[in-house]
Every structure is written in structure tokens, then in C-alpha cells.
């Protein structure tokens with residue numbers, strides 16, 4: 001079967017067609033930017049975009065997204081390689097510790113800022129509250145999301 005990921009139509013081995021999106025992406029297509037954590041839709045580490053909406057790939061059947069536009073961390077940067085403002089802010093802010101949660105954090109933040117690029121601190125906290133970081137990088141995550149919002153508002157991205 002085919003899946004549309006990061007703007008490209010990709011051929012997925014039928015062995016993954018009845019499974020979950022996270023394994024289709026990671027094992028079927030070899031794109032390991034999407035992380036697997038709890039496997040229960042709780043931690044957010046597996047977050048990707050499905051038609052622009054932050055979606056937990058560990059509880060999303062491949063069949064449910066067969067006709068959707070999927071974006072993974074690998075597709076977040078611009079085609080010329082320019083990092084997404086969220087990626088740049090996480091890099092500049094030295095946000096990650098172990099980094100296991102960070103793909104999901106950035107995908108969640110990018111989808112949120114697409115809907116609201118001028119968020120209050122409270123809105124950032126609310127948007128990011130269900131993405132867990134076991135290293136406790138929450139302060140840096142929130143700061144980086146605010147910086148990314150400023151970048152987007154400034155039209156420099």
C-alpha cells in the first residue's frame with residue numbers, strides 16, 4: 001500500500017498495513033525520528049501530524065490514515081533544509097536532555113503554533129501539557145515554544 005509522508009508517496013510493505021502507524025513509519029519505512037514510548041497514547045513521544053493535526057501514531061491504525069497527509073519530524077524542516085522555527089528554537093535553547101521525547105514535543109508544538117502563533121504562556125502550557133518529558137525539561141520546552149512563536153510572528157520563518 002502507499003502512504004503520503006512528508007509530501008512524498010511512499011510504498012509500504014503490506015505486512016504493516018493492518019498495524020499501527022508508528023511501526024509503519026519506524027520499521028516499515030525506516031524513519032526513526034518518530035519515537036515509541038508508552039504505546040498507549042499517553043506520553044506523546046510518537047506524535048506526528050495527520051492532515052496537520054498532532055496525532056499519536058502508537059494508537060493510530062495505518063488504515064485510518066491511508067488517504068491522509070502525514071508529516072513526521074523528518075519533514076518538519078523546509079525543503080532547502082532550513083529548520084522549522086520550533087526545531088531552531090529547541091536547538092538554540094539546548095532543550096533536550098536524553099531527547100527521547102523531543103520529536104513528539106516538537107511535532108506537538110509545531111501543530112499548535114500553526115493554529116495559534118501568538119500564544120500566551122498559559123496557552124503554551126495547556127498545549128504542551130500532555131507531552132511528557134521524563135528528564136523534566138519542561139521549562140526549556142515552554143521557553144522554546146515561546147521563542148518559536150516570536151520567530152513565526154516576526155515573519156523570519
Ligand code: FES
Pocket residue numbers: 035036037038039040041042043044045046047056057058059
Ligand atoms: S508512544 Fe505514543 S503516546 Fe506514548
Ligand code: FES
Pocket residue numbers: 096097098099100101102132133134135136137
Ligand atoms: S529529554 Fe529525556 S524524556 Fe524528554
